[in-house]
Amino acid sequence: MKILLIGSGGREHALAWALAQSKNCTALYCAPGNAGIEECADLVNISVEDIDSLVAFAREKSIDFVVVGPEGPLVVGLADALKGAGIPVFGPSKAAARLEGSKAFTKDLCKKYNIPTAAYGRFTDLAEAKSFIAELVRKKGIPVVIKADGLAAGKGVIIAQSEEEAIQAATDMLSGNAFGDAGAEIVVEEFLDGEELSYFALADGKTILPLTSAQDHKRAYDGDQGPNTGGMGAYSPAHMMTPALEEKIITRIIEPTIKGMIQEGAPFTGVLFAGLMVVAGEPYLIEYNVRFGDPECQPIMMRLQGDLLQILLAAAQGRLAEIKNDVSWSEKPALCVVMAAEGYPGPYKKSTPIRGVGRADQIGGVKVFHAGTAKGEDGTLLSTGGRVLGVTATGETVGEACRAAYRAVDLIDWPEGFCRRDIAWRALQGQEAAE
Ligand code: AMP
Numbered sequence: 001m002k003i004l005l006i007g008s009g010g011r012e013h014a015l016a017w018a019l020a021q022s023k024n025c026t027a028l029y030c031a032p033g034n035a036g037i038e039e040c041a042d043l044v045n046i047s048v049e050d051i052d053s054l055v056a057f058a059r060e061k062s063i064d065f066v067v068v069g070p071e072g073p074l075v076v077g078l079a080d081a082l083k084g085a086g087i088p089v090f091g092p093s094k095a096a097a098r099l100e101g102s103k104a105f106t107k108d109l110c111k112k113y114n115i116p117t118a119a120y121g122r123f124t125d126l127a128e129a130k131s132f133i134a135e136l137v138r139k140k141g142i143p144v145v146i147k148a149d150g151l152a153a154g155k156g157v158i159i160a161q162s163e164e165e166a167i168q169a170a171t172d173m174l175s176g177n178a179f180g181d182a183g184a185e186i187v188v189e190e191f192l193d194g195e196e197l198s199y200f201a202l203a204d205g206k207t208i209l210p211l212t213s214a215q216d217h218k219r220a221y222d223g224d225q226g227p228n229t230g231g232m233g234a235y236s237p238a239h240m241m242t243p244a245l246e247e248k249i250i251t252r253i254i255e256p257t258i259k260g261m262i263q264e265g266a267p268f269t270g271v272l273f274a275g276l277m278v279v280a281g282e283p284y285l286i287e288y289n290v291r292f293g294d295p296e297c298q299p300i301m302m303r304l305q306g307d308l309l310q311i312l313l314a315a316a317q318g319r320l321a322e323i324k325n326d327v328s329w330s331e332k333p334a335l336c337v338v339m340a341a342e343g344y345p346g347p348y349k350k351s352t353p354i355r356g357v358g359r360a361d362q363i364g365g366v367k368v369f370h371a372g373t374a375k376g377e378d379g380t381l382l383s384t385g386g387r388v389l390g391v392t393a394t395g396e397t398v399g400e401a402c403r404a405a406y407r408a409v410d411l412i413d414w415p416e417g418f419c420r421r422d423i424a425w426r427a428l429q430g431q432e433a434a435e
């Protein structure tokens, strides 16, 4: 089969690495890809948002299957366009991608189908938003959470520590100053005080195939300090995951969502990534994403046992029930440390040289996934983005995976880069307590 993968991040390198191992993968293209993905795919210089060119390329090369990495092209209808051209695709339709593209849509779905989530209101009118904020503060206290409805590159959520800050955030969003059109509608919601967890399940429109869990680290610096980022590291499975919690997540959250989407006339095909808050052992939905997480995908792909191509194809073709028994997970946990450009998530330098990645890759159990990299004219590896590498390792325990990953990090010579040194600290604390 000839496969086209869409995207250019660490998630896509992990997907490319796993897809290339399939016995049925005869050719793998990636648009636009990065310097690491080049080891297993032919790079195609088309941007992820350029739907017409992507469809034209898939036709020209007689691509058999397209796998979409990021949410952006899904929310604007890439899967619909490919299907319209008769090309099978892994990823939801535009209508189903509203689960990520519109926070208000998802909150209404939760309400209608009784899916546990924070109490909320949705507003386009500032005066109404203000009185709801005042009421929420009176009933539940602070913080209060203000969210732009649409996609805002992970920045559209403000955890306001006072009523004034909440009103300011609502004002900025609704005036269009903060996030443009994405903030034309806002969601105001109750703050849930618990521990976050990422959970992944495949769906083929009707059947679900639960995958596994991970825990991300969203803040830029150690000790969960500093600004929010796309994720500075992740490990899988998450330390607090138990069969009982997984059962609750599947039956109370994932299943009603997939059934609800059928009822709404927008069946969901692809991977459903539930961002959850676990409060006193009970899971609440914070948000949905309609794609794999980045960096969660990197440790998850290292744990996957089974043929990723067959699994994603079965999801795209409505055959998940047939392959349920072909998916299993390594008992060994995996962990990914993100190396980012100094300054990220603020302004940072580009085109700085990175050395030693080959050495790091040779450590047992380690795989360095690239995110923002390109090759310079003389073959030197250069940084091209904020998040640049995902140094990923497996081990018998999270502690062992963690030590291997940081050993690899320490072999990478990149003065303009930084990483957190405490990925998986919650799991490691639990492990020490158990010993
Ligand atoms: P998002 O951009 O939707 O991933 O949200 C960013 C972060 O805001 C989440 O990862 C949570 O840490 C936090 N967050 C969002 N909604 C809530 C909520 N209702 N209660 C507590 N934290 C929240």
Ligand code: GLY
Binding pocket: 216, 230, 231, 289, 292, 293, 294, 295, 296
């Ligand atoms: N790591 C969080 C995300 O992919 O949205």
